[in-house]
Amino acid sequence: MRSLIDILDLSVEELDDLLKTANDIIDNPQKYSKSCEGKKIATLFFEPSTRTRMSFEAAMYELGGNVISMTGGATSSAAKGESVADTIKVVSNYVDIIAMRHFIEGAALVASENGDVPIINAGDGGHCHPTQTLADLLTIYREKGHLDNLTIGLCGDLKYGRTVHSLINAMSRYEGVKFVLISPKELMCPDYVLEDKDQDSFTVTTSLEEAMPSLDILYMTRIQKERFDSEEEYLRLKDSYILNPEKLLTAKSDMKILHPLPRVNEISVAVDDDPRAVYFKQTLYGKYMRMALILKLLNEAEDKNKVSLMPSDALSDEYKCTNPKCISQCEQELKHKSVIRNNKRRCVYCEHDI
Numbered sequence: 560m561r562s563l564i565d566i567l568d569l570s571v572e573e574l575d576d577l578l579k580t581a582n583d584i585i586d587n588p589q590k591y592s593k594s595c596e597g598k599k600i601a602t603l604f605f606e607p608s609t610r611t612r613m614s615f616e617a618a619m620y621e622l623g624g625n626v627i628s629m630t631g632g633a634t635s636s637a638a639k640g641e642s643v644a645d646t647i648k649v650v651s652n653y654v655d656i657i658a659m660r661h662f663i664e665g666a667a668l669v670a671s672e673n674g675d676v677p678i679i680n681a682g683d684g685g686h687c688h689p690t691q692t693l694a695d696l697l698t699i700y701r702e703k704g705h706l707d708n709l710t711i712g713l714c715g716d717l718k719y720g721r722t723v724h725s726l727i728n729a730m731s732r733y734e735g736v737k738f739v740l741i742s743p744k745e746l747m748c749p750d751y752v753l754e755d756k757d758q759d760s761f762t763v764t765t766s767l768e769e770a771m772p773s774l775d776i777l778y779m780t781r782i783q784k785e786r787f788d789s790e791e792e793y794l795r796l797k798d799s800y801i802l803n804p805e806k807l808l809t810a811k812s813d814m815k816i817l818h819p820l821p822r823v824n825e826i827s828v829a830v831d832d833d834p835r836a837v838y839f840k841q842t843l844y845g846k847y848m849r850m851a852l853i854l855k856l857l858n859e860a861e862d863k864n865k866v867s868l869m870p871s872d873a874l875s876d877e878y879k880c881t882n883p884k885c886i887s888q889c890e891q892e893l894k895h896k897s898v899i900r901n902n903k904r905r906c907v908y909c910e911h912d913i
């Protein structure tokens with residue numbers, strides 16, 4: 560039995576297999592319409608969501624399975640102070656697989672350590688969002704025909720944008736992929752995402768205009784208001800990039816524009832009619848990849864032995880994570896754990912330096 564917490568939990572071969580399955584589902588939906596008969600998914604969402612939760616639920620229904628759902632957190636026992644570990648131990652008794660979104664970084668790893676069913680990380684704070692990346696990969700594959708040899712511009716909030724972190728992790732494993740990181744200085748991508756990658760594949764800039772002509776993919780993102788410590792800082796940065804038809808004049812004619820959505824105002828509505836804009840198609844591709852993922856994880860769950868996603872070299876010692884958004888700061892009796900990576904000590908849950 561396996562969970563999906565970080566996109567790096569899946570090998571490139573497994574990603575390719577998921578893409579193959581999703582493409583087959585698109586071509587032959589009937590073939591899969593009873594694949595999950597008698598199975599249930601729980602969607603546990605402690606943070607707002609439209610696409611991610613509904614596409615998981617639509618995915619399960621289209622596989623012939625059933626869904627139970629908890630949204631908002633305020634109506635669940637989390638509001639009474641229940642830990643993530645306890646919630647997951649309970650919900651594991653009711654369903655065959657769980658998709659969970661939580662506002663705390665590292666909550667998904669704690670869930671996977673405590674569940675008796677596969678856990679899918681549907682977003683853990685500003686940390687990771689692996690199933691959005693599955694949607695992004697299928698979108699890029701279907702729109703460009705390949706995943707290698709692409710220049711990808713990531714624009715907006717690269718600090719708190721969890722979809723960006725997971726997309727970089729996934730795409731940096733394909734041959735010849737270059738990234739242009741476009742953000743205000745205050746919202747640059749965290750070190751823990753970039754550190755172990757080939758540094759030559761990254762260019763950092765604050766200028767979308769400068770980057771535009773070189774891009775095969777432009778991945779726009781929302782400034783993540785809910786993750787800022789200061790409202791003032793958010794207000795200062797919120798309109799850093801607004802994509803409009805004029806800015807696209809210098810873009811390649813076959814560039815594709817992606818966005819995980821929701822959009823606030825970083826893409827003008829006038830761009831929606833541009834044939835390069837694929838962000839609404841991306842939401843449909845997300846459903847197919849989630850179908851492929853549910854099939855894979857339920858299939859592997861036939862073997863009840865749990866594959867732990869806790870790094871095998873994790874140390875429990877006196878080093879404590881100080882990131883206030885980390886699960887180690889709030890979960891009852893959770894031991895702080897760290898690993899050494901690139902000569903730095905890093906929290907296993909949120910990956911921040913200690």
Ligand code: NCD
Nearest residue numbers: 610611682722781819820821
């Ligand atoms: C993203 C998220 O939740 O991180 N949305 C999504 O899942 N499609 C992006 C965002 O909220 O800005």
